[in-house]
Amino acid sequence: MRLLLVTATVLTSVVLNGCGSGSHALRVFVASSLTEVAQHLAEEYETRYPNTDVELNIAGSGALVMQMQEGAEADVVILASNSHMDQLRELGLVLGPKGIAQNSLAVIVSPQLAESINSVDDLRHRDLQIAVCVKSSPCGALAFAYASSVGLNLASATRESNVKAVLAKVERDEVDVGIVYMSDVRSSRAQLGHLETAGADQYSTSYPLAVTADSKNKRKAQDFAALFTDEVGQSTLTRFGFQLP
Template sequence: MLASIVLVSSALSGCGSGSQPLRVFVASSFAGVVDRIVAEHVRLHPDTDVELNVASSGTLMTQLKEGADADVVILASESYMGQLAESGLVRRPRIVALNSLGIAVSPSLAGQVTSMDEIRDSDLQIAICVESAPCGVLALAYASSIGLDLASATREPNVRAVLAKVERDEVDVGFVYASDLRSSTADLGRLMESGAERHTTSYSLAVATNSTRAQEARDFASLFETETGSDVMVHFGFELP
């Protein structure tokens, strides 16, 4: 069974009339934001249903290229969204948020591991995203720049899975996003000024070309441009473009 279906799909509904739901494909690291935007959309349009497909950006891109139906697409990769646009699968993508790499230390080691040198010179268990996910791309680029060997690091399907392992003390260190460090309620250690913050990504939003609910998709997308949308993104630790 596909991991993307088992681990990361979810649905939120309003008081829908039973028609086809608005289908939103969203990168896992942005799911908290979209949950709030869905609630606002349903408040404004109470007769609608919204279905979320939450996965890594690479997984979502693959699903769309293989013919999956979507109305709104939000990826943590301008490059992946560009590929979808070049393929004619989405229209007029735009950047709605910014993020950067962050280093999380498990609660049991918080305060003990405080520098990248300590991580590089130890045998700590590290978790990163798979390379097809933008968080994995950033982690590998950063590790290469500082001479950190990640050959033995566990590879997780998305950043939510990495963060969960660190929060549960299943690994010692996780390469996540700065937004995860800002929004996590766990007693994590956070490596500041490690240089990881210089590795950044942007979140691109677009309406799918073949959307069967194009006007509603545009209405949903427009919420990210409102004061409410901006406040939600900042609340979850994202920066605005």
């Protein structure tokens, strides 16, 4: 019994204090599609400012907005659409967002079918399993708008919570077709097919970055934000397939 109590006390204090790193870390909420860029620039930041750890919280923009609405503490937020950022701005949770990148849609085909599917017509006429993002996410909103413009039926498509989940399913042949971002096509190592003539690249989104209103590390947050607009940030963004604003 005594052992139980001691263990509980020790565990509780460790968990609550988070091993002491929480207070100095910079917390950055990042949309899934920016995963590689954010990881890269977080490392860059830690090299430039060795005293600060960057904690990345990577999720779909919708999930990040929800977490912020429910009071999650962040210093920097980067989302994949202006309308998602507007929800935070209307609640007074962020300060003056700024666009850091652009991205457009891409229709991709699993490695197995990459050779045999070449056009949107193939998608319309064959019984294929499609994966898209949930409608409430930036990539989902774009994907549904695109699909209705080309007469592609998404009723039996599986809706994934973020774009990386869609990408992973296509890469592993678990679905036949996915609607993702150009940046995903560039960063993927799989032998994906890419329907370049599908017209999906007409559908694009911009990535707003904002420092949060009640960040306790505003200076550091500004430094981190500045990374995205300097040379290193811009070359990282373009390397991973994003366009600059």
